[in-house]
Amino acid sequence: MDSPATRRDFLGLALGAWATTAAAGAAAAAGVSLWPREEPPATARVGKSALKDGRATGSLRGVPFVLVAAPAGPLALSLVCTHARCLVKWNEGERRYVCPCHRGTFDAEGRVVSGPPPAPLKRLAVTDAGDAWEVTG
Ligand code: FES
Numbered sequence: 001m002d003s004p005a006t007r008r009d010f011l012g013l014a015l016g017a018w019a020t021t022a023a024a025g026a027a028a029a030a031g032v033s034l035w036p037r038e039e040p041p042a043t044a045r046v047g048k049s050a051l052k053d054g055r056a057t058g059s060l061r062g063v064p065f066v067l068v069a070a071p072a073g074p075l076a077l078s079l080v081c082t083h084a085r086c087l088v089k090w091n092e093g094e095r096r097y098v099c100p101c102h103r104g105t106f107d108a109e110g111r112v113v114s115g116p117p118p119a120p121l122k123r124l125a126v127t128d129a130g131d132a133w134e135v136t137g
Contacts, residue, residue, distance in 0.1 A: 039061075041137060042061050043134050043136045044058045044134070045129065046133045046134075046135060047131060047132045048132060054068060054069040055067065060124070060135065064078075064079045064087060065077060065079055066090065067126065067133055070109075073126075075110075075123070076123065076124035076126045076135045077097075077109075078121055078123075078137070081099040081104055081117055081121075082112075082117045082119040082121065083115070083116045084101060084102070086099050087100075088104075088121065095107075095108060096108070097121065102116050104117040110122075110123060122137070124136060
């Protein structure tokens with residue numbers, strides 16, 4: 001036979017679960033999410049004087065990117081591989097970004113050249129802010 005304390009604990013838990021479900025249902029019915037849907041975009045500044053050989057790296061929320069001063073205009077790419085999120089590195093000899101995990105490769109504009117990555121490297125928005133580039137993503 002259950003002790004009164006155990007029954008009371010069970011009823012408390014059941015009531016708590018019911019209240020949580022009811023609150024989530026009411027919020028959903030009102031079109032409100034209890035959790036934020038998406039973080040707003042972050043912006044990083046990369047000083048134009050920081051470019052070495054036309055490249056500089058930075059990070060957005062701790063996620064590294066590369067900014068390249070390409071002839072057609074600045075290009076910013078996430079350095080996170082689209083296969084399993086390893087970090088790619090630029091290989092000057094191959095003129096490609098190479099992923100060390102499964103040897104996926106990407107061309108200078110982030111397009112998949114070989115290996116398992118299912119999508120190109122993510123492009124980030126770049127705006128000219130005078131003495132710096134602003135990278136947003
Ligand atoms: S994580 Fe980059 S190729 Fe698999």
